[in-house]
Amino acid sequence: MRLLYSALWWVGLPFVLLRLWRRGRKEPGYRQYIGERLGFYDHFARKPAPLLIWVHAVSVGETRAAQPLIDALLRTYPQHTILLTHMTATGRATGQQLFATHGERVIQSYFPYDTGWMCVRFLRYFKPQICILMETEVWPNMIKQCVRYRVPVMLANARLSERSLRRGKKIGTIMREAAACIDCVAAQSEADAARLRLFGARNVHVTGSIKFDVEAPGEMIALGEQWRSRFGDRPVLLCASTREGEEALILDALKNLAGRDFLTVIVPRHPQRFDEVAGMITARGFSLQRRSTSESVELPEGVDIVLGDSMGEMFAYYAACDVAFIGGSLLPLGGQNLIEACSLGKPVLIGPYTFNFQSISEQAVSSGAALRISDASAALRESQSLFHASNRRITMSHMALDFARKHQGATVRTVTLVQSMMR
Numbered sequence: 001m002r003l004l005y006s007a008l009w010w011v012g013l014p015f016v017l018l019r020l021w022r023r024g025r026k027e028p029g030y031r032q033y034i035g036e037r038l039g040f041y042d043h044f045a046r047k048p049a050p051l052l053i054w055v056h057a058v059s060v061g062e063t064r065a066a067q068p069l070i071d072a073l074l075r076t077y078p079q080h081t082i083l084l085t086h087m088t089a090t091g092r093a094t095g096q097q098l099f100a101t102h103g104e105r106v107i108q109s110y111f112p113y114d115t116g117w118m119c120v121r122f123l124r125y126f127k128p129q130i131c132i133l134m135e136t137e138v139w140p141n142m143i144k145q146c147v148r149y150r151v152p153v154m155l156a157n158a159r160l161s162e163r164s165l166r167r168g169k170k171i172g173t174i175m176r177e178a179a180a181c182i183d184c185v186a187a188q189s190e191a192d193a194a195r196l197r198l199f200g201a202r203n204v205h206v207t208g209s210i211k212f213d214v215e216a217p218g219e220m221i222a223l224g225e226q227w228r229s230r231f232g233d234r235p236v237l238l239c240a241s242t243r244e245g246e247e248a249l250i251l252d253a254l255k256n257l258a259g260r261d262f263l264t265v266i267v268p269r270h271p272q273r274f275d276e277v278a279g280m281i282t283a284r285g286f287s288l289q290r291r292s293t294s295e296s297v298e299l300p301e302g303v304d305i306v307l308g309d310s311m312g313e314m315f316a317y318y319a320a321c322d323v324a325f326i327g328g329s330l331l332p333l334g335g336q337n338l339i340e341a342c343s344l345g346k347p348v349l350i351g352p353y354t355f356n357f358q359s360i361s362e363q364a365v366s367s368g369a370a371l372r373i374s375d376a377s378a379a380l381r382e383s384q385s386l387f388h389a390s391n392r393r394i395t396m397s398h399m400a401l402d403f404a405r406k407h408q409g410a411t412v413r414t415v416t417l418v419q420s421m422m423r
Contacts, residue, residue, distance in 0.1 A: 001174040005140060009115045016113065026272040029089025036110040039121030048107070049081035053418075054128035054151075056111055057084060059091040061337055062134040065157055067098050068213040068411040069132075074105055076415055077422075083126055085111040090271060090311065097312045112142075119145040130421055132156050133182075136164065140178040152183045152421045156414050157210045159188045160195040161334070161355045168199055176200035184421055186414045189359040205417060208410035209360060211339045216315040221344075224319025231306075231320065235262040235387040237380075238321035238346075240314065241269040241336040243328045246376075247277050250330075251284050253376040254304075260380075262387055267308030267317055269327060269336065274309035281305050318344045322393070323383045325349040328356070330376055335361060342369050343404040347386055347396035349379050363407075369400040 017034070024031035035043065053073055057063040063086065070082050084099070084106055086092045092108055099106040109126075112118040119142045131146050131153045133139075138155070146153050160168075168175050179200040186207040187193035193204045228236065239250055247266060254264060268277050274292075281288045286304040291313075308317050318324060324346045329335040334356030341348050348370035354361035364370035373379045386393045 002140065002144070005174055006115055009113060009141075013113065013115075023089075023272070027089045029093060032089075033110055037113055037118075039112045039118035041109070041121075041125045044107075048083065048126045050127070051077070051080040052083050052126055052128045053077065053080050053130055053132070054083045054085065054126065055132045055134065056137055057086060057091060057095070057134045058111070058137055059086065059088040060094045062137075062157075063091045063094045063098065064214060065209075065211045066134050068215075069156065069210055069414055070099070070106065072411050072415045073418065074102065076419070080129075082106045083128060084108050087111050094312060111139075114139045114141045116141045116145060120149075123149045123151065130154065130418065132418065135159055138175060138178050138182070140174050143178045143181050147181050153181065154418065154421060155182050155185045155196075155201070157188060157207075157410070158185050158196060158201075159192045159356070160199060161358060162195065163334075163355055165195045165199060184417055186410075186417055188410075191359050205413075207413040207417070208407055209339065210410045210414060211337055212343070212404055212407040213409070213411040214340065214343070216319070216340070216344060220313065220315035221319045223313065224316035227316065227320040231263055235323070235383075236321045237262050237264050237383045238317055238324045238341075239264065239266045239327060240317060240324055240341065241327040242266060242277075243269050243331065243333050243336075244273065246327055246330045247280055249376040250379075251280060251286070253380050254286070255284055256377070257380050257384075259384070262322075262383065263306065264304065265306045265308055265317060265321060267314065271309070271311060274307070278307055278309070281307065315340060315344070318346055321346060323347050323349065323386050325379050325383070326351075329353050330379075338364055338370060339404060342400040345397040345401040347371070347393055348400060349373050349382055351375070351379070364400075364403055367399055367403045368396060369403040371396075 020030050055066055055070060057066040084095050095108050112122045123145055128151055131151050133155050135157050136159060143153055180202060182201055185196055185201045185204040187196055187204055188209045190206055193206050196204055268274060287302050288305050288307060289303045290307045290309050292309045318341050324341040326336050326338045326348060329351030332353045335354035338348050350361055350370055350372055352374060365372050371382060373382055
C-alpha cells in the first residue's frame with residue numbers, strides 16, 4: 001500500500017504542479033516557493049536554527065488556531081525557533097500577518113509533497129526537535145520518515161468527523177498505520193478522541209479546542225466598530241466564510257424576503273471567488289459596496305450588500321455585525337468555525353451541515369449561543385426576528401460569550417503535553 005501510495009504521488013505530480021500553476025493565475029502565492037513543495041530549500045537566507053519546533057497548519061483556519069499555541073511555545077522555549085509550514089497560499093499569507101512582529105523566531109515554508117524522498121530532504125534540512133500537526137493532517141510518508149529520524153509527532157487540536165472516519169477506513173491500512181505512528185494526540189472532544197482511537201491513534205488526550213484561546217486583536221475590534229458606526233442605523237447580518245453555492249441561496253432568499261430592513265455583509269471563504277460573488281450580487285440587482293474599493297467602507301445611501309473581499313479582517317467583520325451566520329453549513333460542506341463569533345458575543349446561526357465542527361456546534365446550540373436553521377430563507381427570517389427582539393438578541397449575546405469563555409484553556413493543556421514529549 002505504501003509503495004502504491006508513493007507511486008500515485010509521482011505519477012500525479014505533473015498534474016499537481018499544473019494545477020498549482022493554474023491556481024496561481026488568481027492567487028500569485030501558488031507560483032512562489034514551488035521548490036519548497038519539492039524539498040528544495042537553498043533559497044533560505046541562512047541555515048535553520050539548531051533548536052527548532054515544527055508546527056504544520058495547512059490553511060487559514062489551522063494557522064489562526066495555531067496562533068495561541070505558537071505564542072505559548074515561544075514563551076515556554078525562549079531559545080527555540082518555530083518553523084510554520086502550510087499547504088495553501090492563503091495559509092502562508094495569514095501566518096505572515098499573524099507573526100510579522102516575531103522576527104526570525106517564526107520562519108515559514110510550504111509543506112513538501114508526501115513522497116519519501118521529499119520528506120527526507122525536509123527533515124534533513126530543518127532537523128526539527130518535534131513535529132506538531134494541526135487538526136486533521138495525517139501524511140503517511142512524512143510520519144514514517146519522522147519515526148525513522150526520531151522526530152516525535154503530535155496531532156494537536158485534533159478532530160475527526162464520522163464522515164472522515166468512514167473515508168479513512170476505506171483507504172485501508174496505510175492511514176491506520178500512520179495514525180498509530182503518531183506519538184501523542186490532543187483531541188478537541190471526547191467524541192473526537194473516540195473516533196481517533198478507532199482510526200488507530202494511541203496516547204490520545206482530550207484537551208479541548210485551541211480556537212477558544214484565540215484573542216481578537218484590538219485593532220480589528222476598533223476597525224469593526226468604526227465600520228459599524230458608518231453602516232448607519234440598520235441592523236447588520238454577517239454571512240461569514242460562505243462557500244461555493246451558498247451565496248446564490250442567500251441572495252435568492254434575500255430577493256424574496258418581504259420587509260427587508262437590514263444590511264447584509266457577505267465574506268466568502270476563498271479569495272479567488274471574490275469577483276465571482278460580486279458578479280452574482282450585481283446580477284440580481286442588489287446595490288453593492290466592496291471592501292477592497294473603500295478603505296473606510298463608506299456606505300452611500302441605498303447600499304444593499306457589503307462584500308468583504310479582504311483577508312485577515314474576519315474579527316473586524318464580526319465586531320461590525322449584530323447577527324452572524326456561519327457559512328459552509330447550508331450545503332453538505334461541514335461548516336466553518338463559529339468560535340470567533342461567539343468570543344465577540346454575537347448571536348450565531350448555523351445551517352444543517354456542521355459535521356466538521358460537530359461537537360462544538362452541538363454544544364453552542366444546547367447552550368443557547370447558536371441557533372440551527374434549515375435553509376437560507378430560514379436564516380434570514382430568524383435574523384429579522386432577532387433584530388426586532390432586542391432582549392432575545394442580548395440574551396444570546398451573553399450566552400455566546402459564556403460559551404466561549406467556558407471552553408478556554410486548551411493551549412495550556414497542549415503545551416504540557418508538548419513539554420512531556422520534548423523531555
